[in-house]
Amino acid sequence: MKSNNGSPVLIKKHHLEDWIGRIYTTFCVSLLVIIIVSMMYFVASKGLTTFIKDGVNVGDFLFGTKWDPNGDNPVFGALPFIAGSFATSLLAALIASPLSICAALFMNEIVPSWGKRLLQPVIELLAGIPSVVYGFVGLSVIVPLFRDIFPGQGIGIAAGALVLSVMILPTITSIASDALSSLPKGLKESSYALGATRWQTIYSVILPTVMPSLLTGVVLGMARAFGEALAVQMVIGNAPHVPRSLFESASTLTSVITLNMGNTVMGSVQNNALWSMALALMVMTFIFVIVVRLLERRHRL
Amino acid sequence: MKPRTADKIATGVIVTFSSVIVAVLLGLLGFILFRGLSHISWSFLTSVPQTIRAGGGIGPQLFNSLFLLVLTLIITIPLGLGAGIYMAEYAKPGKITGAIRLVVEVLSSFPSIVVGLFGLLLIVNTFGFGFSLFSGALVLTIFNLPLMVRVTEQAFRGVPKEQKEAGLALGLSKWKIIISILLPVAIPNLVTGTVLAAGRVFGEAAALLFTAGMSTPRLDFTNWNPLSPTSPINPFRPAETLAVHIWKINSEGLAPDAMAIAAGASAVLVILVLIFNLTARWLGRVLYQAFTASKVMK
Amino acid sequence: MKLKKPALLMGTLALVLALSACGNNGENKGASNSTDTNKALTGSLLAVGSTALQPLVEQVGQKFMADSKYAGVQVQVQGGGSGTGLTQVSGGQADIGNSDVFAEEKLKDADADKAKELIDHQVAVVAMSIVSNKDTGVDTLTKQQMVDIFTGKVTNWNEVGGIDEKIVIVNRPSSSGTRSTFEKYALGTKVEDMAGAIQEESSGTVRKIVGETPGAIGYLAFSYLDDSITSIKYDGVEAKVENVITGEYPVWAYEHMYTKGEPNEVVKAFLDYMVSDEIQNGDVVELGYIPASQMQVTRDVDGNVTKK
Numbered sequence: 067m068k069s070n071n072g073s074p075v076l077i078k079k080h081h082l083e084d085w086i087g088r089i090y091t092t093f094c095v096s097l098l099v100i101i102i103v104s105m106m107y108f109v110a111s112k113g114l115t116t117f118i119k120d121g122v123n124v125g126d127f128l129f130g131t132k133w134d135p136n137g138d139n140p141v142f143g144a145l146p147f148i149a150g151s152f153a154t155s156l157l158a159a160l161i162a163s164p165l166s167i168c169a170a171l172f173m174n175e176i177v178p179s180w181g182k183r184l185l186q187p188v189i190e191l192l193a194g195i196p197s198v199v200y201g202f203v204g205l206s207v208i209v210p211l212f213r214d215i216f217p218g219q220g221i222g223i224a225a226g227a228l229v230l231s232v233m234i235l236p237t238i239t240s241i242a243s244d245a246l247s248s249l250p251k252g253l254k255e256s257s258y259a260l261g262a263t264r265w266q267t268i269y270s271v272i273l274p275t276v277m278p279s280l281l282t283g284v285v286l287g288m289a290r291a292f293g294e295a296l297a298v299q300m301v302i303g304n305a306p307h308v309p310r311s312l313f314e315s316a317s318t319l320t321s322v323i324t325l326n327m328g329n330t331v332m333g334s335v336q337n338n339a340l341w342s343m344a345l346a347l348m349v350m351t352f353i354f355v356i357v358v359r360l361l362e363r364r365h366r367l
Numbered sequence: 368m369k370p371r372t373a374d375k376i377a378t379g380v381i382v383t384f385s386s387v388i389v390a391v392l393l394g395l396l397g398f399i400l401f402r403g404l405s406h407i408s409w410s411f412l413t414s415v416p417q418t419i420r421a422g423g424g425i426g427p428q429l430f431n432s433l434f435l436l437v438l439t440l441i442i443t444i445p446l447g448l449g450a451g452i453y454m455a456e457y458a459k460p461g462k463i464t465g466a467i468r469l470v471v472e473v474l475s476s477f478p479s480i481v482v483g484l485f486g487l488l489l490i491v492n493t494f495g496f497g498f499s500l501f502s503g504a505l506v507l508t509i510f511n512l513p514l515m516v517r518v519t520e521q522a523f524r525g526v527p528k529e530q531k532e533a534g535l536a537l538g539l540s541k542w543k544i545i546i547s548i549l550l551p552v553a554i555p556n557l558v559t560g561t562v563l564a565a566g567r568v569f570g571e572a573a574a575l576l577f578t579a580g581m582s583t584p585r586l587d588f589t590n591w592n593p594l595s596p597t598s599p600i601n602p603f604r605p606a607e608t609l610a611v612h613i614w615k616i617n618s619e620g621l622a623p624d625a626m627a628i629a630a631g632a633s634a635v636l637v638i639l640v641l642i643f644n645l646t647a648r649w650l651g652r653v654l655y656q657a658f659t660a661s662k663v664m665k
Numbered sequence: 666m667k668l669k670k671p672a673l674l675m676g677t678l679a680l681v682l683a684l685s686a687c688g689n690n691g692e693n694k695g696a697s698n699s700t701d702t703n704k705a706l707t708g709s710l711l712a713v714g715s716t717a718l719q720p721l722v723e724q725v726g727q728k729f730m731a732d733s734k735y736a737g738v739q740v741q742v743q744g745g746g747s748g749t750g751l752t753q754v755s756g757g758q759a760d761i762g763n764s765d766v767f768a769e770e771k772l773k774d775a776d777a778d779k780a781k782e783l784i785d786h787q788v789a790v791v792a793m794s795i796v797s798n799k800d801t802g803v804d805t806l807t808k809q810q811m812v813d814i815f816t817g818k819v820t821n822w823n824e825v826g827g828i829d830e831k832i833v834i835v836n837r838p839s840s841s842g843t844r845s846t847f848e849k850y851a852l853g854t855k856v857e858d859m860a861g862a863i864q865e866e867s868s869g870t871v872r873k874i875v876g877e878t879p880g881a882i883g884y885l886a887f888s889y890l891d892d893s894i895t896s897i898k899y900d901g902v903e904a905k906v907e908n909v910i911t912g913e914y915p916v917w918a919y920e921h922m923y924t925k926g927e928p929n930e931v932v933k934a935f936l937d938y939m940v941s942d943e944i945q946n947g948d949v950v951e952l953g954y955i956p957a958s959q960m961q962v963t964r965d966v967d968g969n970v971t972k973k
Contacts, residue, residue, distance in 0.1 A: 087542030091457055094449030095467060098516065101509060102470045105477075105485050134857060136839045168384035176381055185385065187644060188392045190563060194640035195395065196570025196610045199633045202617060203398060205870070210877060219833050219878050221863060232391060239388075263374035293478035295573050296614065304838065304864035314861045322838075324480050324573065325866045328716075328746020329840035331771045332756075336840060337748070344481045348473075355472045418720045419952055487749075492758050497711070498743050581716075581744040582723055585730065596709070596739050605741055615744070618867025619716050621888055621952065625869065 106348065113345025116142070116338040127342060133306040133322075135336040142339045144319075146308045148346065150223065151318040154298065155291035157227035162234050163284050169235075170242035175268060185239075193236035201300035204229040209301055218313035221303035226318070229297050234287035241283030245276040278361045285361070289354035293347060295320035319343045396637065403634025406627045412635070415585075416612070421624040425632050427583045430599055431500070431606035432639075435579065436568045438504035438602055443511045444561065450512070451519020456545055475513035482509050483574030491578055498605040503579025507571060511564050518560030522553035555655040562647035566640050572610040580605035581615055609636050707737030708931040714750015714763030715842065717791065717868070717886065718920045719743075721952050722763060722939075728948070729938050738931055747771065747842045754923050755779045760932045762923040765791070765842025767966045783923040788939050789954035791886050792917035793847060794904035795897040796872075798881045802827035805898035808853065814882060815856045822880060834862040835875050835883035841866060846918040847884050849968055851899065884916075888953020906955055912962035912970060919957065919964070 116122045122142050130143020169189070173181040208228055213220030249272065257267040273280075303315025304325060323340050330337040414424030454471075458464040486506035496502045526549050534544035583606055590598040598604075607615070613632045616625045712722050719742060726740035745753075747764040751771050754762025762783070764771070772780035795806065801822045806814075813819040814832055823829045837844035839858065848855050858864070863881075865871045868889045875881040876893035887904065890896050896904050899916060908914035922939070924932055938944060945956035964970050 081540065084540040084542045087452075087545065088457060091449045091453035094446050095453045095458075097446060098450050098474070098512060099467060099470055101512070102474050104489075105474075105482070105509075108485055108489070109481060134839070136845075137855065137857070165384050165388055168381045169388050171381050172385035176378060181385075185388070187648070188389055190566075190644050191396070191641065192388075192392055194563075194566040194570065194644060195399075196572065196613075196633075196636055196640075198570070198572050198610055198614050198617070199399060199636065202613075202629070202633065203395060205873065207398065213878065218861075219863065219881075221874075232395075235388060235391075263370045265374040265377035266370055268377070295478060295480045300870065303862075305860060305862050306839075306858050306864075307860040310860070315863050320478055320480060323478075325838040325864070326840040327480070327484065328744075328749045329838070329842065329866075330746075330748040331776060332748070332752040333776060334748075334771070334773070344478070344484075347478050347481065351473050351477060355469060358472070359469070418724045492753075492756070498713075498741065577745060577749075580741070581719070582742045584739060584741065585727065605743065615716075616869070618869045619720065620869055621720055 109341065109344050109348055112338065112341035113348075114342070116335065116342045120335045120338055122335070122339065122342075127339070131308055135339065140335065142335075144339070144343055144346070146306050147317050147319045147322050147343060149308050150302070150316045151292055151320070151347075151350075153223050153312075153316070154226045154230055154302070154318055155288045157223065157312075158230035158234055158291045159238075159284050159288045161227065161231035162238055162287060163280075165231075166235050166238035166283070166287075167242050167280060169239045170246055171268060173243050174246040175264065175272070182243075189236045189239050192232065197233065197294060197297040200229055200233055201297035204297060204301040212313060216313045218311065219303070219315070220313070221301055221315055222311070222313045223302065223309060223316050224312040226298045226302040226316075227312075229301055230291040230294060233294060233297065234290050237290050238283040238287040241286060242276070242280050245279030245283075246272070249275065281361050282358045285354055285358050289351060292350055292354070293320060295324045299324050319347050323347075399630075399633050399637050402630040403632070403637075406631030407634060411631055416616075416628075417622055419621045419623075421622055423622055423624075423628060425609060425612060425628070425635065427586055427599075428607055428609045428612040428632070429635065430586075431579075431583060432569055432609040432636075434600065435500055435503055435507070435606065435608055436565055438500055439507040439511060439568050440561070440565060442504055442508045443515050443564075446508070447512050447515025448519055448557075451516045452523060452545060454516060455520045455523035456541070456549075471513045471516055474509065475517070477509075479510065479571060479573040482506055483577040485509075486574065487577040496603070498578065498580030499603045500579055500606045501602045503575050503606065503608075504602070506574050506578045507568050510567065510571065510574070514564040514567075515561065518564065519553075519557060522556035522560065523549055525556060526552045551658055555651045555658065558654055559647045559651035562643055562650065566643045566647075569608075569636055569639055569643075570610055572608075572614045575608055575611050576614070579608060579611070581607050581611060583607045609639075705737050706735055706931055706934055708929075709739035709741065710760040710932050710935055711741045711743070711758075712750075712761035712763055712922065713743045713745055713753045713759040714761075715747045715765045715920070716744040717765055717843065718763040718789075718922075721789065721920070721948065721954060722922070724948055724952065725939055725944055726935075728944070729935055732938075735934065735938075738934070740935060748840065751783070751923065754925055755783060757925060760924065760928070761936075764921045764923060765918060766845055767919075767921065768923055769966050770845065782925055784926065784928070786922045786924065786936050786940075787919040787957045788922050788936075789920040789945075789949050790909065790917050790957055790960055791888075791920055791954055792904070792906070792909040792914065793843065793851070793884050793886055794890055794916070795851065795899060796875055796883055796885050796890070796894040797897055798875055798877075798879055799893075799895050800828065801830060801880060801882075801895070803897065804895065805901055807900050808851070811899075812852050812854060812856075815852060815859075817859050830880040833878050833881040834859055835871055835878075835881050836862050836864050837871075837884075838864050838866055842918070843868075843884070843886070847916065850918070851884070851916045886953065887955075909955055910959055910961055912960075912972070915970075917955070920954065 117124050127142055127144050129145055131145045132141045132143045133146060134141045169185055173185050208225050209220040212225055253271060254267055257271045298318055299321035302321055304317050304321055305315035306317050309316040323343055327340055411424045413426040415426055417423030490496050490502045490505050530548055534548045584604055586599045587597040588599055592598050593600050596604055609632055613629050616629050723742045726742050729735055730740055748771060750762035750764050751768055753759035768780040768783045803822060803825055810825045819825060820832055822832055868885055871883050871885060872889050875883045902908050902914045909917050945958055949956050961973055962970050963973060
């Protein structure tokens with residue numbers, strides 16, 4: 067209302083409107099920024115206490131293989147969890163990516179007429195199934211199945227990765243499908259005009275063009291797998307050791323946080339160590355996002 | 368002949384993999400519904416849970432899930448719309464916009480348990496909202512905001528340039544253009560995106576354990592005073608949602624029919640998500656037709 | 666119509682702000698009216714913590730509120746784990762902190778002062794049984810055999826008199842109260858996490874895995890025992906309530922409800938109700954706990970057992 071004071075000219079209504087609109091949207095964005103900055107500050111300050119106040123060595127934390135917070139001589143080595151997180155999410159991405167990319171190709175290239183109408187709802191439904199239910203199905207179906215087929219008890223990284231791969235299918239598929247459908251029509255048509263078969267077109271024209279977007283999808287899928295907690299925790303076994311095989315009980319960062327956070331007292335060293343793992347998760351999320359950025363930048367060039 | 372063969376094989380592989388996805392979904396749905404449907408009845412949907420006796424229901428939990436969804440949407444939609452419009456229309460490409468976009472992406476892939484604990488310390492304890500639906504809704508907003516911002520931004524960017532330029536030519540203010548030209552055109556996509564994002568609210572458990580709580584007070588469904596502690600629509604009472612309830616009975620359930628209840632509740636949850644998705648597509652289509660038709664009349 | 670849209674947006678925003686303002690008011694009210702001196706008690710109390718104790722407190726809370734004497738009291742019960750319960754009660758956010766272990770065991774070193782401020786109310790005893798998959802062919806284990814199993818010295822059931830089947834350990838995470846009780850009173854020693862051992866926090870999942878995995882061994886509270894698993898005798902003593910009461914069966918622990926300082930009127934009324942005969946002999950037994958009053962022995966923080 068400042069401009070009303072000095073000026074005798076009535077402020078035009080649409081200027082006021084514009085002003086309100088700008089303030090309102092800026093407010094919303096600032097709020098968004100405030101939320102994430104305060105969350106980052108919060109997790110970082112809690113997570114760093116382990117190293118600053120409790121005197122745990124950062125190197126020991128990141129590369130130590132022994133996790134024994136309740137022993138007479140507490141040791142906080144988080145490598146088993148970090149390794150577990152990477153192994154499950156990489157493996158999950160490995161299983162899910164070919165499936166997802168094929169589904170996206172099916173929707174956009176093979177039968178563009180009805181492929182989307184069939185697969186889109188399927189993908190959205192998969193995204194909508196709660197993770198508790200995924201975990202439960204994993205424990206009731208995948209674990210007994212693996213126990214019968216492979217050595218071991220069925221639980222472990224393999225079971226966790228399989229459950230996760232289904233959970234990240236929607237992420238990768240929808241990004242891949244968006245990329246494919248935004249391709250300029252002329253690209254494909256000129257390839258067909260040269261007499262190329264559909265597969266030749268896909269393989270040598272379409273895939274190279276959308277490759278950065280496909281990788282973006284895969285990385286975002288991995289990020290999702292990295293952060294998933296309840297479903298993985300139910301099927302992975304949770305032993306705080308680097309496993310010797312894919313079918314042996316292992317842990318991830320999220321599973322150890324969910325299992326122990328409620329049982330430990332805020333401010334204790336063990337609790338702080340869990341927060342350090344949350345911080346590690348956050349840093350990983352940043353790395354994933356930055357990787358996506360780099361991929362997109364290469365795409366633009 | 369060789370490229371032909373390669374083409375056939377590749378097509379076969381693509382079709383097979385796609386069928387695998389459909390089969391996985393059908394298998395999942397079949398498994399969940401097959402185990403759960405037999406347990407669903409009117410009394411299961413409306414009665415209160417039992418701790419150790421058989422025959423408990425999921426009435427309050429079902430209501431809580433739906434009510435929490437409404438609360439979350441009330442908070443998320445205005446904020447998400449505002450932030451999305453800013454990103455699509457006001458933000459100038461540059462370092463700050465880039466930073467905000469980075470922030471949105473990080474926020475959307477944050478582990479839910481960390482967000483839950485953040486909520487416990489800040490919203491539940493420091494701000495003093497306690498274990499309540501409101502705390503839960505705020506935490507869910509943190510999840511849903513990035514999605515909502517992305518949906519809004521994409522919907523607004525999807526509006527043909529000519530429409531915006533026509534508005535500018537008429538000498539309309541920017542806000543006026545946004546509200547009366549861009550928004551109506553963007554609405555079908557907005558609605559579909561919002562409803563799909565909302566579906567996730569049903570499934571979230573890890574974050575709600577620490578914010579909305581794991582128990583529900585006795586509810587008096589005849590009491591509609593939002594400030595009364597026994598009223599179902601009081602946003603400041605603790606509330607256990609369906610997903611949290613499934614988690615709880617799977618882990619510490621003492622009732623002899625705990626497994627059946629978990630299966631039944633999972634089936635209800637999946638059916639809800641199914642209904643949500645179908646509604647989203649239908650609503651998007653109807654709105655699209657309505658708006659495109661109105662354009663012809665102009 | 667079109668003109669109203671910005672107003673609508675602002676209106677919604679205002680509503681959200683108003684709602685959040687309401688929240689603060691509501692909170693203040695809840696906290697201040699707990700000191701009414703009228704005959705009818707009014708107020709609210711919040712109990713947070715142990716998921717093992719939660720079903721009991723929840724059920725008793727429902728009964729308490731249904732009692733006409735306490736109709737003005739709102740009891741809220743939340744889970745979150747023993748650590749969360751102790752954090753919340755010593756921070757003043759909760760009135761009662763539910764815990765499976767003594768506060769001194771969780772609040773150590775720098776936090777030891779906080780444990781001193783807390784007052785312990787032992788409301789029940791929970792006993793645990795060693796359980797195994799049904800086909801192991803073993804129904805009793807000595808303490809030493811169990812230590813050997815959980816430290817990985819014995820890896821096959823035939824070494825302890827059972828069939829030829831690899832032993833699969835289903836343990837709890839190292840922070841779990843159930844695990845610390847098991848290690849303290851069943852094994853008498855802390856054991857390290859074995860590579861390849863399964864760890865699950867929730868009793869339901871432990872029961873499911875032990876029941877389905879050949880050769881699995883784990884431990885569960887009595888209330889979770891059913892015929893999908895075998896309950897194993899400890900040094901020949903059967904895992905039965907009577908044996909716990911006499912002190913013969915040692916694998917048990919108190920369930921604690923901690924308050925910070927002396928409880929206020931409302932909280933005290935609830936805690937008294939909790940240890941009343943009606944609840945102790947009714948709900949406590951019904952939910953598979955053992956009434957603390959029936960125990961013929963007591964035990965302190967350091968595990969010293971004395972006859973009553």
